[in-house]
Amino acid sequence: MNDKLVISSSPHIRTVESVQSVMIDVLVALFPVALISVLLFGYQALVIMLIAIASAMLAEAAWLRKLDFFGDGSAAVTGLLLAMTLPASAPWWLVMIGSVSAIIIGKQVFGGVGHNIFNPALVGRAILVISWGGHMAGNVWPVPKPFAFTADISAVTTATPLAGTEQALNTTLSQLFIGNVAGSLGETSALALLVGAFWLLYKGHIDWRIPGGFIGTVFIMGAALGEGFYYNQLLTGLFHVLAGGVLLGALFMATDMVTSPVTNRGKLIFGAGCGLMTMLIRLFGVFPEGVTYAILLMNALTPVIDNFTLPKKFGEVKRSA
Amino acid sequence: MGSAAFRGGVHPHYRKELTASLAITSMPPPAKVVIPLQQHIGAPAESLVKIGDQLLLGQKIGDSKGFVSAPVHASVSGTVVAVGPYNHPLGRKVEAITIQSDGLDTWHGEVKPAGSLDLMTPEQIRGLIREAGLVGMGGATFPTHVKLAPPAEKPIDTVIINGAECEPYLTADHRMMLEKPGDIIFGLKVMMKVLGASRGIIGIESNKPDALRVMKQAVEGEAEISVVSLHTKYPQGAEKMLIYVTTKRKVPSGGLPMDVGVVNHNVGTAIALAEVIKEGKPLIQRVVTVTGEGVIRPANLMVRIGTLVSDLLSFCGGLRETTRKLINGGPMMGLALAGEDIPVIKGTSGILALTDDDVDLARQRTCIKCAKCVSVCPVNLAPTFIAQAAEHSLIQRADKLHAADCIECGCCAFICPARIPLTQWIRLAKADILDRRKQQQK
Known part of the structure; x- marks a missing residue:
């Protein structure tokens, strides 16, 4: 009749949000921690982030044979997240290999965004840790030099606080909170991570249950089982939350929409599972840090968790057997 | 009295300001009406007329023997010029009767007040309602007499009048509450009488403070009827949500409101019911919100059933060039129309014209499981x-x-x-x- 009119099923209006706008929101949320990492580790941090983002976008564009480099924005997010897990001393080729493996092996071989089982950035990081352990190990990471705008990579290296008791004792909790400690770009400043996470919570892109379950479990297990660095088990629990990759993992990696459950109960279980695995690795495993493998393991369980935690439908009648 | 909240829901742009302040005006009867024999859920009516028949206003022209069904009536006086399949908002062709108006609006002799309500039995009232062709006017078009005849094992203690109007853009219910509060309460009382219900609730979303005020004033002194302010959140007017927030009762999965002792009716249905009892008028017209950025002069109109959307739109100054979607109903649950040569039916609460700016043609992407x-x-x-x-x-x-x-x-x-x-x-x-x-x- 009138060929100008669009015929489609209701609803006829849509939210303004799109996959791209969600991804841009995540990039915005990572801005505070990115800024802090540049202040702490100098221009090297910025270079690493730019290389990671650019190679992720290029790898995706090449795989999809498309010139739209930014696309839905998910490649940029993966690249930046991967950069956050790398030390400021990481050489350029290491960053590139990590980023390309994250996109290709972590995401595209599964069918692209939405189809991947594992968090792509963590897949990239896991590959780097296994293949170039020397560059990724905790004892070669630069000590931050606030406002020096350059990191002295060759001379000053120290262990991440988690690597041993001695370093831990020298690291105060307030330093951990602000981020003035050795670590990867994104795991130093708890404050910056929290600011970004609150933005995502406000926008409704993440749910408190995953970080809540994750951080809560780490705290409880750290307080109950951790070695008493601070002569106070509660502070020890807090140390386990603030040190290493727990906050970055809990707030930005475990909350990855694609690889975490969609149900509310599932999210809580998923978060708690990440926390449990992290602490088992930290306390009883051979590695000082376990966030990466904890999240990857829980990613694999996501479909199962979803299946067992489907919400109870409205007005469900209890059936007596 | 405030209300509880239901879980979930969304907050679309309501855009009700386009028509919320415009009083209901009557659109003059069009030269031609097309009255589909199926305007309700249930068995379609069968035509009682043939080409050439002279009809009077309010005369029954289609009926069915089925219980879940409703008759249809002539909405103008004039001559039957066609009986056969015609475009229908549902998207397929449905048997319809086309009447050429004589412009006189001569009422049929049977249209007269039914007498005193106090003397009528529930059975008689149900009969009148059925004969008047009343259906749910919120859009679901379930025959009203069926809703008012629950089985004996499902006693009803509460009747809820749905004035939530949670669909964006639509303001027909809002205007009716402002302009005919007395008829709404009269209709509600009739429903309560027929069902033997002891409690009446009128639920209105908080984005209509004037309607809340008017309705609260109108129920002053009515001990059995209360007006409840509802959170402004879509789908507040959905049956199960409305019942839950006003009574804390959850309609069981797969069940009906009567399973929890409740019956829901739209404000428009209550007014139509009042007119059936007071004046004997069958359902031949309804209030339609003609709105959207695509309409030159948006309006709340009293429209004859069977008026073609094309006539309705030209009465409102026509459509803008930028119109990309024409909808029967609201933007969340309405039906997209393929053109303007489609009649207004009993369930048409609005005709909405969305423009290029509102119609999202973005490519579908893969689910990112954002939950x-x-x-x-x-x-x-x-x-x-x-x-x-x-x-x-x-x-x-x-x-x-x-x-x-x-x-x-x-x-x-x-x-x-x-x-x-x-x-x-x-x-x-x-x-x-x-x-x-x-x-x-x-």
Whole structure:
């Protein structure tokens, strides 16, 4: 009749949000921690982030044979997240290999965004840790030099606080909170991570249950089982939350929409599972840090968790057997 | 008295300001009306007239023997010029009677006041309602007399009048509450009398403070009737949500409001019911909000049933060039129309013209499992999983995921950042599930 009119099923209006706008929101949320990492580790941090983002976008564009480099924005997010897990001393080729493996092996071989089982950035990081352990190990990471705008990579290296008791004792909790400690770009400043996470919570892109379950479990297990660095088990629990990759993992990696459950109960279980695995690795495993493998393991369980935690439908009648 | 909140829901742009302040005006009867014989849920009516017949205003022209059905009436006086299939808002052709108006609006002799309400039995009132062709005017068009005749084992203690009007753009119910509060309360009392209900509740969303004020004034001194302010959140007017927030009762899955002692009616139905009892008028007209950025002069109009959308729109100054979608009803649950040569039916609460700016033609992307659909679903489903199952024709899985409980409110598809037509997939799954259940029963 009138060929100008669009015929489609209701609803006829849509939210303004799109996959791209969600991804841009995540990039915005990572801005505070990115800024802090540049202040702490100098221009090297910025270079690493730019290389990671650019190679992720290029790898995706090449795989999809498309010139739209930014696309839905998910490649940029993966690249930046991967950069956050790398030390400021990481050489350029290491960053590139990590980023390309994250996109290709972590995401595209599964069918692209939405189809991947594992968090792509963590897949990239896991590959780097296994293949170039020397560059990724905790004892070669630069000590931050606030406002020096350059990191002295060759001379000053120290262990991440988690690597041993001695370093831990020298690291105060307030330093951990602000981020003035050795670590990867994104795991130093708890404050910056929290600011970004609150933005995502406000926008409704993440749910408190995953970080809540994750951080809560780490705290409880750290307080109950951790070695008493601070002569106070509660502070020890807090140390386990603030040190290493727990906050970055809990707030930005475990909350990855694609690889975490969609149900509310599932999210809580998923978060708690990440926390449990992290602490088992930290306390009883051979590695000082376990966030990466904890999240990857829980990613694999996501479909199962979803299946067992489907919400109870409205007005469900209890059936007596 | 405030109300509880239901879980989920969304906050679309309401855009009610286009017509909220415009009083209902009567559109003069058009030269021609097309009255479909099916304007309700249930058995279609059968034509009682043939080409050439002279009809009077309010004369019954179609009826059915089925209980779940409703007759239709002439909405103008004049001559039958065609009986046959005609375009229908549902998208297919339906048997319809076309009447050429003589412009005189001569009432049929049977249209007269029914007498004193106090002397009537519930049975008599139900009969009058059926004869008047009353159906749910919120859009569902379920025959009113059937809703007012629950089986004896389901006693009704509460009648809820739905003045939520949670659909964006629409203001017909809002204006009716402002302009005819007395008829709404009269209609509600008739419903309570027929059902033997002791309590009447009028639920209105908080974004209509003037309607809340007017209705509260109107129920002063009525001990059995209360007006409840509802949170402004879509789908507040959905039957199960409205019952839950006003009475804290949950309609069981697969059940009906009467299972929890409640019957819901739209404000428009209450007014139409009042007119049946007071004046004997069958349902020949209704209030339609003609709105959207595509309409030159938006309005709330009293329109004869069977008026063609083209006539309605030209009365409102026509459509803008930029119009891209024409909808029968609201933007969340309405039906997209293929053109203007379609009649207004008893369930047409609005005619909405959306423009290029509102019609989102963005490409569908892959689900990123953001879980927004899960968190907005008012009946606690996991829409993305049901849609996935439907897409792969896994009907049993869709059934296990409770697809049949979907109320098709559209929240999931509205919120989806990947623009997946979730509601449409679930509708498909639902239809397949219901078909399968029917076959199993045979």
